[in-house]
Amino acid sequence: MGSKTPQLHIFFFPFLAQGHMIPFVDMAKLFASRGVKSTIITTPLNAPLFSKKIERSKNSGMDIDIKIIKFPYAQAGLSEGIESMEPSKEMGLDKISQFFWATSLLQEPLEQLLQEFKPDCLVADMFYPWATDAAKKFEIPRLVFHGISFFSLSASACMALYKPYKKVESDDELFVVPILPGEIKLTRKTLPDHVTQGVENFFSKLFKAVGESEVTSYGVVVNSFYELEETYADFYRNALGRKAWQIGPLSLYNRGIEDKAERGRKASIDEQECLKWLDSKKPNSVVYVCFGSTVNFSFAQLKELAMGLEASGQEFIWVVKLDKGNEEVEWLPKGFEERTKGKGLIIRGWAPQLLILEHQSIGGFVTHCGWNSTLESVSAGVPMVTWPIFAEQFYNEKLVINVLKIGVAVGVKQWVWVVGDFVNRDAIEKAVKAIMVGEKAEEMRSRAKAFGEMAKRAVEKDGSSYLDLDALIQELSLRHSR
Numbered sequence: 518m519g520s521k522t523p524q525l526h527i528f529f530f531p532f533l534a535q536g537h538m539i540p541f542v543d544m545a546k547l548f549a550s551r552g553v554k555s556t557i558i559t560t561p562l563n564a565p566l567f568s569k570k571i572e573r574s575k576n577s578g579m580d581i582d583i584k585i586i587k588f589p590y591a592q593a594g595l596s597e598g599i600e601s602m603e604p605s606k607e608m609g610l611d612k613i614s615q616f617f618w619a620t621s622l623l624q625e626p627l628e629q630l631l632q633e634f635k636p637d638c639l640v641a642d643m644f645y646p647w648a649t650d651a652a653k654k655f656e657i658p659r660l661v662f663h664g665i666s667f668f669s670l671s672a673s674a675c676m677a678l679y680k681p682y683k684k685v686e687s688d689d690e691l692f693v694v695p696i697l698p699g700e701i702k703l704t705r706k707t708l709p710d711h712v713t714q715g716v717e718n719f720f721s722k723l724f725k726a727v728g729e730s731e732v733t734s735y736g737v738v739v740n741s742f743y744e745l746e747e748t749y750a751d752f753y754r755n756a757l758g759r760k761a762w763q764i765g766p767l768s769l770y771n772r773g774i775e776d777k778a779e780r781g782r783k784a785s786i787d788e789q790e791c792l793k794w795l796d797s798k799k800p801n802s803v804v805y806v807c808f809g810s811t812v813n814f815s816f817a818q819l820k821e822l823a824m825g826l827e828a829s830g831q832e833f834i835w836v837v838k839l840d841k842g843n844e845e846v847e848w849l850p851k852g853f854e855e856r857t858k859g860k861g862l863i864i865r866g867w868a869p870q871l872l873i874l875e876h877q878s879i880g881g882f883v884t885h886c887g888w889n890s891t892l893e894s895v896s897a898g899v900p901m902v903t904w905p906i907f908a909e910q911f912y913n914e915k916l917v918i919n920v921l922k923i924g925v926a927v928g929v930k931q932w933v934w935v936v937g938d939f940v941n942r943d944a945i946e947k948a949v950k951a952i953m954v955g956e957k958a959e960e961m962r963s964r965a966k967a968f969g970e971m972a973k974r975a976v977e978k979d980g981s982s983y984l985d986l987d988a989l990i991q992e993l994s995l996r997h998s999r
């Protein structure tokens with residue numbers, strides 16, 4: 518930006534969950550790297566998860582900061598200590614809805630900050646639909662960040678408009694998503710309960726408000742790049758009439774090894790040790806298995822996964838998250854670690870995912886299709902085994918398998934909150950082999966690599982995401998100088 522342009526100040530306000538905070542922090546850094554003053558709003562226990570990264574950015578000359586607001590435990594009737602959404606088998610939808618509701622109490626402290634600092638724009642998470650009205654009070658434009666693809670944004674909107682799942686006779690009957698390009702077929706079983714049950718509950722109301730705020734806000738910023746899903750980016754803008762800017766893949770703005778390793782939590786393995794292990798493997802020979810930050814498998818599913826992986830004969834890195842107190846439980850098949858010694862690496866806890874995916878020895882990714890993981894895989898040029906669990910993950914699976922053709926579906930049939938539908942060892946063995954070996958695997962890998970190259974070009978100077986961000990900054994600057 519030229520020296521005469523007044524500096525823009527933007528607030529970034531992520532929902533309190535890893536899958537939301539991670540891309541938000543990358544996004545705040547991205548804007549700061551383009552001359553914007555970025556302020557991230559979060560709560561006391563979340564700030565330390567990315568404060569080092571922000572310090573490093575500041576030291577490199579960026580104008581970026583964190584503002585802390587208190588989490589309203591007492592008002593919300595929640596016990597102290599949990600400030601990010603970590604669903605588990607024990608923490609069901611009732612507790613989660615209480616947590617979501619608690620976050621709506623952040624409106625008041627947010628408004629105080631908006632009043633005090635009068636930023637030029639508020640980029641707030643989709644799960645804060647009330648943020649549009651909060652910003653309006655101070656005549657501040659609010660941008661929505663969903664953290665999902667154009668494809669999923671479009672599919673969700675079509676589903677809300679036409680409710681095709683009401684017109685089928687059974688949960689297994691396929692229907693086509695109306696007006697969405699590509700004749701995408703789904704079943705009722707793969708949609709969230711709050712969509713299909715037809716009852717008014719906390720989540721159906723929340724998602725209705727989310728849909729409305731998408732239309733009433735200033736626009737939408739999307740973590741994607743044009744070349745990946747051109748048809749759906751155009752459809753979202755032209756057929757659905759949404760104002761949107763694509764600025765991703767956001768993960769690609771992490772350049773140094775520290776920034777890549779420190780995303781979300783602290784990794785449970787020394788990153789050098791992990792890289793050394795990968796360095797000892799042949800290119801494209803290791804399958805990476807990880808299900809994001811919220812999926813919580815049963816012991817039976819973990820055991821089945823172990824057996825499927827072992828039967829596939831592939832080398833692997835497998836990230837396993839266990840609930841507190843369950844770390845010592847014998848969930849692996851007997852003798853598994855001895856038999857797979859040297860061939861497989863289990864990371865218990867949090868993995869430095871970006872570093873792993875970008876390593877040349879990774880040849881495939883077994884993923885739950887969270888959008889961050891999916892896009893990180895695309896950016897690294899790695900094909901996927903798709904194993905969707907809940908949220909909008911079944912839409913992402915369709916994008917990967919039907920549209921991009923860079924994956925093999927493990928065959929999940931049903932949306933199941935957090936725990937997922939049970940997948941048996943044979944399906945796992947078959948899908949892992951199919952993504953790792955053979956001519957078809959090579960074809961998918963080379964397509965994935967081509968998308969990876971496009972992703973890198975999109976964020977470079979004059980790439981599609983680079984230019985769209987320019988356009989957004991210019992538009993906001995014009996408003997600012999009026």
Ligand code: UDP
Pocket residue numbers: 535536537539780781807808809810811812836866867868869870871886887888889890891893
């Ligand atoms: N992630 C990571 N290490 C892990 C698990 C996840 O770094 O062990 C990161 C991953 O790179 C991604 C995010 O956490 O950026 C997970 O987001 P995603 O949308 O894939 O799934 P969610 O956690 O929201 O279900």
